[in-house]
Amino acid sequence: MSLLCSVGQLAQASGLSVRVLRHWEDMGLISADRSPNGHRRYGPAQVTRLYRALALRRTGLGLSRITALLDEQDPDPAVTLRAHVEQLDQDLRRGGELRNRLAAVLASLEENQDTEDAEAGKVQLLKKVIESMTMFEQYVHGYHSQENQRLQDQAGTLVELLHGDTGFPPGTSVLEIGCGVGAQTLTLAERSPGAALTCVDISPESLDQARRRAIAAGFEGITFVQADVFDLPAAHGPLSAGRFDHVFVCFLLEHLADPATALVKLRAMLKPGGTITVIEGDHGSTYFHPDSQAARKAIACQVSLQCLAGGDALIGRRLYPLLIRAGYRDVFVSPRQVYVDASRPGLVDGFTHKTFIAMIDGVRQPALAAGLIDAQRFDEGIHDLLRTTEPDGVFCYTFFKAVGTH
Numbered sequence: 001m002s003l004l005c006s007v008g009q010l011a012q013a014s015g016l017s018v019r020v021l022r023h024w025e026d027m028g029l030i031s032a033d034r035s036p037n038g039h040r041r042y043g044p045a046q047v048t049r050l051y052r053a054l055a056l057r058r059t060g061l062g063l064s065r066i067t068a069l070l071d072e073q074d075p076d077p078a079v080t081l082r083a084h085v086e087q088l089d090q091d092l093r094r095g096g097e098l099r100n101r102l103a104a105v106l107a108s109l110e111e112n113q114d115t116e117d118a119e120a121g122k123v124q125l126l127k128k129v130i131e132s133m134t135m136f137e138q139y140v141h142g143y144h145s146q147e148n149q150r151l152q153d154q155a156g157t158l159v160e161l162l163h164g165d166t167g168f169p170p171g172t173s174v175l176e177i178g179c180g181v182g183a184q185t186l187t188l189a190e191r192s193p194g195a196a197l198t199c200v201d202i203s204p205e206s207l208d209q210a211r212r213r214a215i216a217a218g219f220e221g222i223t224f225v226q227a228d229v230f231d232l233p234a235a236h237g238p239l240s241a242g243r244f245d246h247v248f249v250c251f252l253l254e255h256l257a258d259p260a261t262a263l264v265k266l267r268a269m270l271k272p273g274g275t276i277t278v279i280e281g282d283h284g285s286t287y288f289h290p291d292s293q294a295a296r297k298a299i300a301c302q303v304s305l306q307c308l309a310g311g312d313a314l315i316g317r318r319l320y321p322l323l324i325r326a327g328y329r330d331v332f333v334s335p336r337q338v339y340v341d342a343s344r345p346g347l348v349d350g351f352t353h354k355t356f357i358a359m360i361d362g363v364r365q366p367a368l369a370a371g372l373i374d375a376q377r378f379d380e381g382i383h384d385l386l387r388t389t390e391p392d393g394v395f396c397y398t399f400f401k402a403v404g405t406h
């Protein structure tokens with residue numbers, strides 16, 4: 001290669017496509033000079049930077065983190081890399097659990113195999129694997145620390161829009177189901193002084209974090225219990241039938257294979273006349289400027305993955321019929337639109353960037369692994385979503401909040 005190389009030569013030498021090189025340039029990760037006729041030209045310093053970026057990319061770091069590291073803009077690279085190691089550890093643990101679960105399903109089927117009917121055996125095998133993986137992927141976002149941070153950012157940004165009218169009277173008992181790391185719990189506690197909160201989640205790790213956050217914020221009296229919504233009501237104890245004045249559910253139904261049954265189970269937790277409040281999103285309500293097919297495709301990956309895991313990322317529009325079918329009365333649904341343009345910088349950062357784009361970016365790996373999209377197209381989609389956070393960009397998303405009575 002001569003001292004200055006073209007984009008085609010660099011693509012060939014680095015193994016990246018020309019399109020990816022252009023995308024990396026758009027992201028500020030690499031740069032190019034221009035020849036007199038406008039073609040890209042790369043000198044030794046630019047090629048060295050590309051190879052450094054490639055080396056860091058092999059660790060699995062995201063493009064924006066790599067750019068910050070190479071630009072020496074990362075305030076503490078050691079902290080960033082330690083967080084990444086933690087993430088890799090979680091991925092490894094998860095990979096190990098996944099492998100063991102798959103091996104166990106195969107072993108149990110081999111033991112009970114009916115050799116007479118090979119076709120039925122194949123169907124049974126796939127059914128078992130799908131069931132097992134759906135349970136493993138309790139929900140598509142997983143339990144990563146980045147996801148937990150995203151949920152905190154989401155709760156913080158949307159507090160007025162979603163909770164301006166949330167509040168339960170003193171002396172009432174409130175069940176929050178699917179509380180996760182407690183992102184909504186603190187808001188509930190702040191807005192319902194004197195109400196007795198019981199918060200439930202299927203994940204003991206998330207509950208632990210929620211408990212610690214509540215105590216740190218001075219809410220000592222909240223009860224945290226590990227349970228599966230589908231095992232409610234319990235035969236006795238704090239989760240027995242008819243104990244609660246109010247049930248609160250946020251961003252849980254979208255992850256469940258059978259939200260209708262969950263709502264019936266939750267109705268049984270209420271006293272006669274008690275209420276349920278449900279908040280869910282609907283990714284079909286997303287539109288933005290500038291529009292982009294690649295961005296819509298990346299969002300569609302999230303919707304498909306959630307569907308493959310048994311959930312429904314478009315559930316917001318179904319809240320009314322679901323609640324009616326589960327036996328609730330006086331059901332009222334209000335759409336809550338988040339409208340974001342540059343005149344609302346808090347929402348550009350807190351919602352478009354840290355909530356929505358972070359969520360879509362979080363499914364990159366599973367979307368590629370499932371063959372839903374290729375890496376280049378996905379990165380282009382994220383790039384175009386980021387484009388909506390620029391001064392002339394606009395982003396819209398609608399949540400749905402439903403209230404019903406026992």
Ligand SMILES: C[S@@+](CC[C@H](N)C(=O)[O-])C[C@H]1O[C@@H](n2cnc3c(N)ncnc32)[C@H](O)[C@@H]1O
Nearest residue numbers: 151178179180183201202203228229250251252
């Ligand atoms: C997207 S998070 C939402 C957390 C929280 N409500 C929020 O708004 O930030 C969904 C939560 O539901 C929990 N979950 C999933 N399936 C569940 C089940 N069957 N029973 C109870 N909790 C469940 C997950 O562990 C996770 O913490």
